[in-house]
Amino acid sequence: MTDFGEAVTAHVRSWPKVQKVPAPKLELFTVRDFVPEAMRANLIALIDTKRRPSTIADPNGDDYFRTSETCDLPPDDPQVQALRDLFTRISGIDIAYAEPSQGQRYDVGQEFKNHTDYFEPTGADFQKYCSVAGQRTWTFMVYLNEPEAGGATRFKVAGKTFQPEAGRLVCWNNMRADGTPNPATLHHGMKVRKGVKYVITQWYRERPWK
Ligand SMILES: O=C(O)CCC(=O)C(=O)O
Numbered sequence: 001m002t003d004f005g006e007a008v009t010a011h012v013r014s015w016p017k018v019q020k021v022p023a024p025k026l027e028l029f030t031v032r033d034f035v036p037e038a039m040r041a042n043l044i045a046l047i048d049t050k051r052r053p054s055t056i057a058d059p060n061g062d063d064y065f066r067t068s069e070t071c072d073l074p075p076d077d078p079q080v081q082a083l084r085d086l087f088t089r090i091s092g093i094d095i096a097y098a099e100p101s102q103g104q105r106y107d108v109g110q111e112f113k114n115h116t117d118y119f120e121p122t123g124a125d126f127q128k129y130c131s132v133a134g135q136r137t138w139t140f141m142v143y144l145n146e147p148e149a150g151g152a153t154r155f156k157v158a159g160k161t162f163q164p165e166a167g168r169l170v171c172w173n174n175m176r177a178d179g180t181p182n183p184a185t186l187h188h189g190m191k192v193r194k195g196v197k198y199v200i201t202q203w204y205r206e207r208p209w210k
Pocket residue numbers: 104112117141151152153187188189190199201
C-alpha cells in the first residue's frame with residue numbers, strides 16, 4: 001500500500017474495537033488492549049537491557065527537550081516481530097516502509113516536550129533524515145505499562161490527552177490530505193511523576209526504509 005492517506009485510514013477503521021478520536025484536522029485513533037500482556041512484559045525486559053539516551057533530529061537548544069531513554073529493538077527478536085506483525089495487520093502498510101521499532105523508557109521527571117514526529121522540511125537535517133525513505137507518514141504508539149502517576153500523551157492542538165494504559169494503541173496520520181506535514185499532530189509525552197513508563201513507537205515512511 002502506498003496511499004498513506006485514505007487507504008490506511010480505512011484499514012485502521014476496520015480493526016475491531018478501534019475508536020476514532022474526535023479531533024479537528026487530525027486522523028487520530030486508539031485501540032485498547034492492542035498488545036497482549038505476555039508480549040508487553042517481554043518487550044519491557046528487552047528495553048531495559050538495551051537503553052541509551054534519547055535523541056532528537058534538529059537540536060533546538062533545549063537539552064531537556066527529550067529526557068527519556070530509547071532502545072533500538074532488535075529486529076530478529078520474536079516479540080518484536082510479533083508486534084510489527086500487529087502493526088502491519090492494523091495499518092495495512094507494507095513492513096518495508098517501517099522504520100526500526102523503538103522502545104522509550106521514562107523515569108520520574110522525564111518527558112518528551114511538545115513536538116511533531118515528522119521532520120521539519122526547512123530543518124537543517126531534512127536531507128540527512130529523509131533523502132532515502134522520505135518523510136514520516138503514520139505513527140503507531142503503544143503503552144506497555146502504566147506509571148503510578150503522570151506520563152500522559154497530550155495532543156495540545158487537537159485537545160486530547162491519553163493516560164497511559166497498558167496495551168493501548170494510539171495512532172495518527174502525520175500528513176494532511178495534500179501530503180504536507182500536519183501541525184495539528186503536535187504532542188507531548190508528559191513528565192512521569194511516579195513510577196516508570198514504557199512505550200514503543202513505530203514510524204512509517206513515504207518510501208521503503210531499505
Ligand atoms: O511517550 C509518549 O507519550 C509520546 C512519545 C512520542 O511522542 C514519540 O516517541 O515520538
